[in-house]
Amino acid sequence: MDLKWDDLRLFLAVHETGSLSGAARALRLGQPTLSRRMAELETQVGEALFVRSTQGVVLTECGLRLLPSAQRMAEWATEANHSLTKHGEGPSGRVRIAAPPGVAQDFLAPFAAQLISSFPNLRLDVLSGLEILNLARGEADLSMRVTPPTDPELICIDKITGPIRVYVARSYAEQLPSPCQLADLRWISWAAPYESLRSHQALVEAIPGFAPAFCSDDYNVQRSACAAGVGAMLEARILHRFACIRDLVELDIDLGPDAAGTIHLVCHRRQRNLPKVRAVIEALREEFALARRESPP
Numbered sequence: 001m002d003l004k005w006d007d008l009r010l011f012l013a014v015h016e017t018g019s020l021s022g023a024a025r026a027l028r029l030g031q032p033t034l035s036r037r038m039a040e041l042e043t044q045v046g047e048a049l050f051v052r053s054t055q056g057v058v059l060t061e062c063g064l065r066l067l068p069s070a071q072r073m074a075e076w077a078t079e080a081n082h083s084l085t086k087h088g089e090g091p092s093g094r095v096r097i098a099a100p101p102g103v104a105q106d107f108l109a110p111f112a113a114q115l116i117s118s119f120p121n122l123r124l125d126v127l128s129g130l131e132i133l134n135l136a137r138g139e140a141d142l143s144m145r146v147t148p149p150t151d152p153e154l155i156c157i158d159k160i161t162g163p164i165r166v167y168v169a170r171s172y173a174e175q176l177p178s179p180c181q182l183a184d185l186r187w188i189s190w191a192a193p194y195e196s197l198r199s200h201q202a203l204v205e206a207i208p209g210f211a212p213a214f215c216s217d218d219y220n221v222q223r224s225a226c227a228a229g230v231g232a233m234l235e236a237r238i239l240h241r242f243a244c245i246r247d248l249v250e251l252d253i254d255l256g257p258d259a260a261g262t263i264h265l266v267c268h269r270r271q272r273n274l275p276k277v278r279a280v281i282e283a284l285r286e287e288f289a290l291a292r293r294e295s296p297p
Contacts, residue, residue, distance in 0.1 A: 007041045008070040010034060011049060015067065019056040068138035072270050091275040092121030098140040101219040103263060104128035107287075108144070110242040115283050122276060130194065135268040141277050142284075143266040155272060157265045157281055160288045162238035164199075164259035167248040169229040180251055183207050186231035188222050191215035199234045202259070236261025240291035 013023035020038070024031040042049050047062040059067060075093070099108055104126050112124045132147075133139035135154060148156055166185070168176070177184060182203075189212040190200040204210045213231045216222050226233045226248065235245050238261070265284055271277050 003041075003044065005073055007037060007044075008066075008073055010037050011041060011063075011066070012070050012074055014038060014050065014057060015059060015063070020052075022056075064137070068136060069270075071138045075274055075276075090119050090121060091279040092119075093276040094123045094125055095142065095276050095280045096125040096127055096140045097142040097144065097280070098127040098129070098133040099144040100130060100146065101128045102223065103144050105220050106223075106244050107240055107242055111284070111287060115280065118283065119279055122279065124280070130197075135266065135271070141267070141271050141274075142280065143264075144284075145264050145266060146262060148262075148264050149266050153269050155267050155269055157267050157272075158285050158288045159262055159264045160238055160240075160291055161260055161262040162236040164202075164234050164255055164261050165237045166232050166251040166253045166255070167226060167235050167245055168232045168251060169227055170249050171229040172231065173249040173251070176251075180253060182253060186213035188212060188214045188216075188225050188231045188233040190222075191217045193217070202234070202255075236263075238263065238291055239294045240287055241294070243291075 010023065010027065010029075013027055014020055014034070017023045017026055020034055021031055023029075024034045027034070038049070045062060045066070048060050049063040049066065050057040051060055097108065105128070108124070108126045112126070115122060115124060127133060127140055132145055133143060135141070135143060136151060148159075166182075168185075172186075187203060187207075187210070189195075189203060190197050194200070194217055203212075214222070214225050216225070222233055223244065225231065227244075232251070234255075235248075237245065237250070239246065265281070265288070267277065267281065272281070
């Protein structure tokens with residue numbers, strides 16, 4: 001099947017505007033012409049790409065399967081145009097990277113300043129959340145996640161691991177007995193619906209009758225509570241140069257050899273060699289390498 005980029009460009013416009021009439025206006029085409037072109041594309045594909053209604057159009061299952069590849073073609077077309085019109089200015093465009101809230105705030109937000117200083121034409125969109133976005137469907141270009149990918153089309157570009165340690169504010173550390181045990185601490189942990197997360201369950205298993213002093217469904221709220229002296233929290237000791245845990249006190253409590261946290265940098269195979277994505281990947285790998293040198297065993 002030989003799908004033409006010009007047809008896929010029209011398909012993307014219909015999807016992005018949500019209607020044939022909206023796409024026709026955006027593309028400055030007659031709506032009958034656009035409707036005919038979409039019908040021809042659907043005939044070539046062999047299935048309907050849109051469900052049409054008076055409210056507009058939505059993608060069918062076939063349309064959803066086609067969408068990521070069409071989006072990638074659009075990105076390559078943009079890159080090809082930039083390579084001709086902005087020769088020598090470096091990679092440009094938007095790169096979307098998904099990450100858990102702590103990584104997004106503590107790492108990616110300050111990293112963006114370093115990236116833009118090197119590549120002023122790049123824009124970093126950080127998608128913060130606990131859900132793992134689907135790179136195959138084009139929901140993000142890159143992902144920083146705590147679990148490795150299982151899809152064979154996804155590549156783990158790099159990873160960094162650190163031991164899980166107990167962290168508190170200095171004001172709270174001064175109130176604690178020495179030596180200190182897990183049960184001696186006021187704990188900060190996850191509120192519903194995230195009590196099943198690994199860090200919360202580890203505390204439930206380690207402390208009989210575990211009852212946290214403070215809970216939140218937002219990791220950054222937990223971090224703020226810890227910094228204010230509310231209690232203790234578990235954190236992987238990964239000392240990248242932006243790490244906020246440098247401002248906290250690490251308690252001398254051994255959680256065992258299996259207590260470790262990892263950040264995986266993940267990319268879809270078809271995205272890896274886009275110049276704008278490759279630039280972000282290489283910058284992140286430099287930060288990972290620096291963190292490995294700075295993090296004690």
